[in-house]
Amino acid sequence: MNHLALIRNATQTLIVHVDELTALDQAIGDGDHGLNMKRGAQAIQAKLDELAGQSLNDALRTMGVTCMSTIGGSSGPVFGTLLVTLAKELPASRPDAADLARALDAGIKALTRLGKAEVGQKTLLDVLAPVQQLLAGGGADLVARVRDGAIAAAQATAQMDAIKGRASFLGERAYGHVDPGSRSMALIIAAIVDTLANPSSSTPASAGAP
Amino acid sequence: MKKLINDVDDLLAESLAGFAAAHADIVRLGPERHFVARRERKPGKVALISGGGSGHEPLHVGFVGHGMLDAACPGQVFTSPTPDQMLAAAQAVDGGAGVLFIVKNYSGDMMNFQMAAEMLEQDNATVIVNDDVAVENSTYTTGRRGVAGTLVVEKVVGAAAERGESLAALKALGDAVNKATASMGVALTSCTVPAAGSPTFQIGDHEMELGVGIHGEPGRRRVKLGSADEIAAELTGAILNDLSLRPGAEVLLFVNGFGGTPLLEQYLMVHAAHQVLAGAGVKVVRHLTGSYVTSLEMAGCSITVSALAPEQFALWDAPVHTAALRWGM
Numbered sequence: 001m002n003h004l005a006l007i008r009n010a011t012q013t014l015i016v017h018v019d020e021l022t023a024l025d026q027a028i029g030d031g032d033h034g035l036n037m038k039r040g041a042q043a044i045q046a047k048l049d050e051l052a053g054q055s056l057n058d059a060l061r062t063m064g065v066t067c068m069s070t071i072g073g074s075s076g077p078v079f080g081t082l083l084v085t086l087a088k089e090l091p092a093s094r095p096d097a098a099d100l101a102r103a104l105d106a107g108i109k110a111l112t113r114l115g116k117a118e119v120g121q122k123t124l125l126d127v128l129a130p131v132q133q134l135l136a137g138g139g140a141d142l143v144a145r146v147r148d149g150a151i152a153a154a155q156a157t158a159q160m161d162a163i164k165g166r167a168s169f170l171g172e173r174a175y176g177h178v179d180p181g182s183r184s185m186a187l188i189i190a191a192i193v194d195t196l197a198n199p200s201s202s203t204p205a206s207a208g209a210p
Numbered sequence: 211m212k213k214l215i216n217d218v219d220d221l222l223a224e225s226l227a228g229f230a231a232a233h234a235d236i237v238r239l240g241p242e243r244h245f246v247a248r249r250e251r252k253p254g255k256v257a258l259i260s261g262g263g264s265g266h267e268p269l270h271v272g273f274v275g276h277g278m279l280d281a282a283c284p285g286q287v288f289t290s291p292t293p294d295q296m297l298a299a300a301q302a303v304d305g306g307a308g309v310l311f312i313v314k315n316y317s318g319d320m321m322n323f324q325m326a327a328e329m330l331e332q333d334n335a336t337v338i339v340n341d342d343v344a345v346e347n348s349t350y351t352t353g354r355r356g357v358a359g360t361l362v363v364e365k366v367v368g369a370a371a372e373r374g375e376s377l378a379a380l381k382a383l384g385d386a387v388n389k390a391t392a393s394m395g396v397a398l399t400s401c402t403v404p405a406a407g408s409p410t411f412q413i414g415d416h417e418m419e420l421g422v423g424i425h426g427e428p429g430r431r432r433v434k435l436g437s438a439d440e441i442a443a444e445l446t447g448a449i450l451n452d453l454s455l456r457p458g459a460e461v462l463l464f465v466n467g468f469g470g471t472p473l474l475e476q477y478l479m480v481h482a483a484h485q486v487l488a489g490a491g492v493k494v495v496r497h498l499t500g501s502y503v504t505s506l507e508m509a510g511c512s513i514t515v516s517a518l519a520p521e522q523f524a525l526w527d528a529p530v531h532t533a534a535l536r537w538g539m
Contacts, residue, residue: 022406030425031406032289073289077321114321
């Protein structure tokens with residue numbers, strides 16, 4: 001399968017969920033997360049023709065640089081760094097789950113350096129880390145388990161205190177709210193998994209909370 | 211939402227076009243609106259560049275000009291600008307003596323400016339402003355935010371840059387002024403990010419948010435609305451606690467409106483802060499009062515106290531000619 005459908009659906013899910021992401025960020029941040037992700041998604045969609053002609057690695061790099069130069073805020077550097085790292089770390093020929101796990105591990109390390117955040121601090125690392133572990137473990141029904149694991153992990157950030165990013169200023173008042181960046185990450189992962197499972201689907205399935 | 215807007219997507223572009231037209235004698239707008247740059251440049255001078263999300267006007271674009279910034283990069287509303295913008299600004303205003311970035315301590319600003327600094331070929335340094343005493347600093351948090359005190363850093367360092375100080379000296383000066391400066395704010399109402407369309411937070415008629423940030427993001431605690439004197443005592447008390455000033459210390463008092471609070475009330479807060487400072491034996495020798503570091507239309511204010519050294523007061527007094535601050539020339 002061409003990666004174009006993956007890119008289209010992974011970006012479209014962010015545009016579809018913009019109001020939900022805005023509401024999450026208004027609760028514990030400054031309300032710009034949904035709009036920032038939408039701006040980045042639209043900038044990537046504007047390059048679909050260019051991306052269609054690129055290898056997966058080059059397409060990931062193009063998307064990463066696009067995030068860095070159009071999104072701003074924390075999301076630009078964070079999603080940009082993640083995509084550029086995946087571009088660098090994934091093998092050129094059809095990556096399998098173990099390749100993805102290795103590349104994601106490098107991505108998690110790069111984000112840890114960039115944001116000086118660790119797993120358990122109510123950031124999108126709390127979605128990436130369990131997904132990386134699922135991929136590394138492999139096994140049956142991996143695709144479904146990654147999807148459900150990502151959605152559940154984002155939901156579980158509500159039970160964490162924020163100690164990085166703007167939500168950290170809330171102190172204990174951030175408790176009980178889902179981290180918007182984690183929710184975005186889970187939406188992207190769910191859209192990718194759904195597209196892999198059903199390549200002809202063009203609209204992202206609703207990725208509701210469990 | 212009730213705002214003066216055509217299309218929400220054009221808001222920033224149209225506002226910057228108006229700003230550039232209104233202050234064409236001082237600034238010019240860079241290509242793709244990546245930055246606002248000073249029109250008159252001085253070769254051999256360290257270039258001072260700041261930037262951040264829009265919605266805090268006149269910060270930062272209003273402080274571009276003689277004696278302050280060489281360029282400012284405006285991001286989307288409440289969103290840090292991108293590294294591309296900072297690199298474009300640096301190319302445009304570099305005078306051959308290096309680039310000093312002045313950055314408010316917010317995660318997004320820090321990451322984007324850090325990426326720009328890593329990519330920049332010129333000598334560069336960064337001053338991180340974190341004057342907000344409302345949120346505690348610790349190894350486990352993002353740390354104190356950079357708020358209204360940023361203006362003081364930009365003014366004092368800008369004056370020194372105008373005098374031809376080196377990059378290393380300006381970096382040290384910026385760090386020193388930041389350390390001598392402390393701020394804390396209070397919000398009475400929320401603000402509405404235009405593209406979001408609804409207020410960032412809900413607050414009751416008889417409540418206030420103590421220690422609010424400049425994006426309407428929450429602070430220390432939500433409490434019952436107090437009198438101006440009570441609020442001034444709380445804010446100024448926290449600041450004095452942080453700066454641990456000796457009796458007889460001389461300071462700059464900067465009362466800053468957040469966008470929805472009239473000068474009538476801001477001056478009342480100046481009066482109230484005076485009483486608290488006098489009670490602690492602290493002498494106010496300079497003032498700045500007005501809405502300079504805003505949070506869209508949020509009602510409320512912040513108090514900033516800056517315990518500058520004598521030579522730093524001289525730099526504060528030095529001529530400045532920007533859209534928002536002008537004296538001595």
